[in-house]
Amino acid sequence: MDLGLLKALSDEFGPSGFEDRVRKIISANINGSIIDAMGNLIGQVGESGPRVLISAHMDEVGFMVTHVDQRGFLRIAPLGGLDAWTMLGQEVMLRNKEGELVRGVVGVDPPHLRRDRPPSKFEELYVDAGFSSREDAARAGVMPGTPGTFSASLVALGNAVMGKALDDRVGAYALIEAMRRTRDSNASLFFAWNTQEEVGLRGIQAVVNRVNPDLAIVVETTTAADVPGNPEEQWITALCGGAAVRAMDRSMITNPVLLSKSLEALEARRVKYQVQVNPYGGTDAGAVHIHGTGVPTLVISTPARYIHSPRSVACIDDIEQVVNALMAVLSSVDTLMDSIARRD
Structure with missing residues (x-):
């Protein structure tokens, strides 16, 4: 894992509407991209087949x-x-x-x-x-x-990292890694680092208007409430429990066929994961999945303690599992699209 890159992303200044310094780091670490009027950064791999959007937001609170x-x-x-x-x-x-x-x-x-x-x-x-x-x-x-x-600097805590803006610089990092590992694709993959999620899912709406995806994957950082005083049934996710694959939140119920087939893809590649039911929050997926006539949308997240605070804590293995989960789902796009079309 490239902890130097994650540290650069985490430490950088980038509240909602002012993501340009973060965007510059990302742009320097990918090949070929465009910047739209909302400040979103979009790169593409593959030029045929279904249009797949993979997104993470750059902004922080x-x-x-x-x-x-x-x-x-x-x-x-x-x-x-x-x-x-x-x-x-x-x-x-x-x-x-x-x-x-x-x-x-x-x-x-x-x-x-x-x-x-x-x-x-x-x-x-x-x-x-x-x-x-x-x-x-x-x-x-x-x-x-x-x-x-x-103002904070990312540091290692054993098998974890502590820093500011892990929501969603961890997701931004995962997208960079996934794009680096994707040499070619039978699908048209659009990797998007979007703006202004924290103030109302704004940047992503410009992205989906441009990409018009057939399938979407939103990569997030999510609540891990596995701390003293919280009963296990209220943890939502747990640190070092693997990538969190969302079944529902306040803004979206995941397409059940997409969820089931995605979990099969993760299991086939032995990706460690946990299913997340989150009644408390939402993500860019809330805007993406109702675009046009509807977009089947999956949310894959890294659990982190203390999000939306001066410093959060995330497990290094969970971050790696999120990248692995992304690669597993992207390698199964044809199967996913066929299953969704047949509703089986």
């Missing part, structure tokens, strides 16, 4: 500056699903108008000055980037509209 006060403190609003309390005391980075990264910290009261409760709303948060005034911030290129996100 983050925030945007809404106000700079007279003393240089920054008020912020979320980009994506973030709880305010997870940000207290966290190091963050902002991208100024010159494209440079500026460091800061989300303010938190010391224990002896703590109020009755910690801040629970974004309106109560502020970022301290060391500015002495509004004018000082402006000179540094920081103003309302400046985007930001967490």
Whole structure:
């Protein structure tokens, strides 16, 4: 596994709507691609047969500056699903108008000055980037509209990795690996790294309009709640349990024929997997599967603890199993399409 590439993807700045630095890394690691008006990156392998979309989103949860006060403190609003309390005391980075990264910290009261409760709303948060005034911030290129996100560096934790933005830089990594391993195909495979998933499945809609797929695979990072205090029936997925293949979530019920035949393909290649039933969230598949007259769509995910927070933890073997699962499904496209058409 290329941990150096995963680290580069994880560490990079890329909240929703500002994915260009991440896109540059991906583009440098694949052959041939286009960039559409939404900032999506699309590469293709094969030019005949069924049209298959394989996608992962580039963006991460983050925030945007809404106000700079007279003393240089920054008020912020979320980009994506973030709880305010997870940000207290966290190091963050902002991208100024010159494209440079500026460091800061989300303010938190010391224990002896703590109020009755910690801040629970974004309106109560502020970022301290060391500015002495509004004018000082402006000179540094920081103003309302400046985007930001967490600052963290990917590190190994035994057979796991810990870093920011594993949702969905792990998926982006898996797509790069799958495209590298796919020399040719009897199908037209479209590998897409899309934008703005975290703020409403936006980039993927432009992708499906362009590709008009017959079949789709969405590669995600998903909740692993196998932690103290959670009963096993509420884990959703477990770390090091293998690739998570989704049966349903709030936005999609997987085509049962596609699910069954995909699991057969994984078993034939001895890919370790776990079936995921997730009543709490959704993915880009929610938009993809209702495109046009309908697109059979599969979601394959890497389990990770603590997603949508400053740092997440994922199992290295699970990441490798996701790549293996992708390769197993892509090698079975003809069988999958025939079975779906026959509904058997």
